[in-house]
Amino acid sequence: MLNEETFPENLSEEFDRLVTPKATSEEAKIEFTLRPQTLADFVGQEQIKEPLKISIEAAKKRDEPIEHILLYGNPGLGKTTLANIIAKELGVNFKITAGPALEKVGDLAAILSNLEKGDILFIDEIHRLNKTIEEILYTAMEDYAIDIIVGKGPTARTLRMPLEKFTLIGATTKMSLLSGPLRDRFGHIYHLNFYETNEIGHIINRNAKLLETTIEEEAVKLIAERSRKTPRVANRLLKRVRDYAEVRHDGKIDKEIANNSLKMLNIDAFGLDDVDRKLLTSIIENFQGGPVGLNTLAAAIAEEMDTIETVYEPYLMQIGMLERTPRGRKATKQAYDHLNKKFNQTLL
Ligand code: ADP
Numbered sequence: 001m002l003n004e005e006t007f008p009e010n011l012s013e014e015f016d017r018l019v020t021p022k023a024t025s026e027e028a029k030i031e032f033t034l035r036p037q038t039l040a041d042f043v044g045q046e047q048i049k050e051p052l053k054i055s056i057e058a059a060k061k062r063d064e065p066i067e068h069i070l071l072y073g074n075p076g077l078g079k080t081t082l083a084n085i086i087a088k089e090l091g092v093n094f095k096i097t098a099g100p101a102l103e104k105v106g107d108l109a110a111i112l113s114n115l116e117k118g119d120i121l122f123i124d125e126i127h128r129l130n131k132t133i134e135e136i137l138y139t140a141m142e143d144y145a146i147d148i149i150v151g152k153g154p155t156a157r158t159l160r161m162p163l164e165k166f167t168l169i170g171a172t173t174k175m176s177l178l179s180g181p182l183r184d185r186f187g188h189i190y191h192l193n194f195y196e197t198n199e200i201g202h203i204i205n206r207n208a209k210l211l212e213t214t215i216e217e218e219a220v221k222l223i224a225e226r227s228r229k230t231p232r233v234a235n236r237l238l239k240r241v242r243d244y245a246e247v248r249h250d251g252k253i254d255k256e257i258a259n260n261s262l263k264m265l266n267i268d269a270f271g272l273d274d275v276d277r278k279l280l281t282s283i284i285e286n287f288q289g290g291p292v293g294l295n296t297l298a299a300a301i302a303e304e305m306d307t308i309e310t311v312y313e314p315y316l317m318q319i320g321m322l323e324r325t326p327r328g329r330k331a332t333k334q335a336y337d338h339l340n341k342k343f344n345q346t347l348l
Contacts, residue, residue, distance in 0.1 A: 018240065018265055019273045020311055021076030021230045034207050034235055035081050041206075042078065042085055043231075044199040048190045052082075055188065056089050065118045066090065067187025068141055068168045070126075072175045074314050076232030077192040079171040080124065086169065087120040095121050099128030108133050109148070112140050115166040126170035127177035134182055141168055141185045173310050194229035194318050197221070203231050204238050213242050213251065219258040226262055226271035228315045233271070240265060270319055270338065275303070277339065279312055280321060283331040284341050291328030 036042045039049055039056075059066040066086070071079040080096070087094035093116060102108050102123075115121060123129070129137070140146055144163045149156055170186065172178055183189070195203075201224040208215040215238075223241060227234035244261035245253045267273055282300050283290045298305045303312075313329075316322035321335040336343035 018236065019228055019233050019267060019271060019276075021074055021228065021232050021315075022311065023076070023232060034210055036085065036206075037088055039085055039089055042082060043202050043206075044195050045078065045082075045192055048082070048192065051188070052086065052190075056086065059090065065092075065165045065167045068170075068185060069188045069190065070170045070172070070178075070183065070186040071190050071192060072172045073192030074194070074230065075173055075310065076230040077194070078231060079192060080122070082192075083120065083122045083169040083171065090118065090120070092116075092118040092120055092167075095119060096124070097122070098124040099126050102129060102133050105132060105136055108136055108140075109146055109161075112146060112163050112166070113161065115164050117164045117166070119164070119166045120169055121166055122169045122171070124171045125173070126182070127172045127174050129182075134179065137168070138181060138185060194315070195231065197224045197229070200224040200227050200229065200231065200234045204234050207235055207238055208242075208253075211238070211242060213238075213245075213253060215253040216255060218255040219253045222255055222258045223262070226267050226269065228271040229318065230315075237262065237267070268338075270321075271315075272338075275301075276312055276316060279303075279308070280316070280331050280335045280339060281341075283322075283329060284336060284339065289336075289344075290323075290330035291325050292330075293328045297329055 039053060042049065055066050069083075069086070071082060073079060083096075084094055095111065095115065097111060102111075111121065136146055140163060144165050146161050146163065148159045148161055150159050151157060168186075170182075175183075201220045204215070204220045204223055204227075208220075219241070223237050224234065227237055241253055241258050241261045242251075244264070245251050245257050249257055265273075268277075278301050279297070282297065283292055286292075286300055287297075292300075294305050294308065298308055301308075313322060313324070316335075317324065319334070321332055321338065323330045323332055333343050335341075
């Protein structure tokens with residue numbers, strides 16, 4: 001069991017990738033400082049904030065726990081942050097764990113039986129729960145109880161252990177892997193979208209203040225445009241540019257400094273790094289622009305299928321450089337143009 005103070009995160013194994021939307025261990029702690037603490041400080045995602053505000057108010061008025069909530073969206077878009085804020089706004093405890101961390105029934109039973117009325121249990125990567133654990137969760141969510149089997153064979157009997165009324169907040173990057181029965185037990189399902197560039201700019205400005213760094217508006221815009229519409233990436237780029245500004249200059253960030261430091265880091269005008277470019281180049285050069293199957297592509301560029309699907313592709317599709325078709329992945333004309341490759345319409 002983890003708690004808020006242990007800075008838990010969906011830690012990435014790709015430590016060397018600057019624009020990965022997953023958190024690296026070194027930055028989990030600093031992310032904690034930059035994390036907005038109230039709904040008012042949480043930028044964007046208006047489609048979620050309004051209904052959430054109402055549910056929070058209603059739950060407070062009735063002095064009842066808020067219904068179970070499922071948050072889904074790409075890594076780094078703010079699921080953990082939002083869950084934390086909900087707990088703060090309600091004034092309840094926030095407990096955090098992750099699907100892969102819950103291996104035994106006893107692990108989950110221990111967590112659930114320690115929850116107090118109204119507490120929030122956040123399960124990150126909830127699509128990765130094993131079947132037995134998931135079934136325990138059904139009764140816990142629906143009846144606020146867990147059934148424990150005592151004894152073996154003909155003398156075995158079920159003991160029902162009551163739980164306090166709690167709220168489960170589940171987070172997932174892969175809605176399609178969530179089982180129907182689990183999905184149906186959530187009262188609210190919210191999708192976090194990629195952010196607009198001006199919203200990312202807002203986050204960069206706020207965080208520059210928290211980091212006590214002076215930054216010019218044009219530099220904010222430049223970093224925002226290269227942040228893959230993702231707050232976690234924006235925070236990371238801001239910190240790298242700040243390092244550069246402090247080491248090579250007097251610490252103040254202007255457009256030229258931001259541009260030079262991102263150039264040094266090989267991040268282009270669309271926020272693509274070497275891996276994105278390798279992926280698109282491989283589709284164009286090795287597979288005539290596609291369609292190419294995910295497993296073939298993964299083998300060609302030596303990356304895991306899951307990483308390609310959850311980390312690289314969503315953003316490349318969002319900016320219109322990649323298409324997913326029933327027959328595989330295709331590079332679009334924008335990708336050809338961006339990589340300065342000749343686009344041959346007849347091949348597509
Ligand atoms: P997820 O759980 O979806 O992977 P996190 O909640 O850990 O993402 O967010 C990553 C970082 O991005 C946080 O530390 C936080 O500082 C920042 N962040 C995310 N969403 C927002 C937002 N809407 N406003 C301001 N900062 C945000």
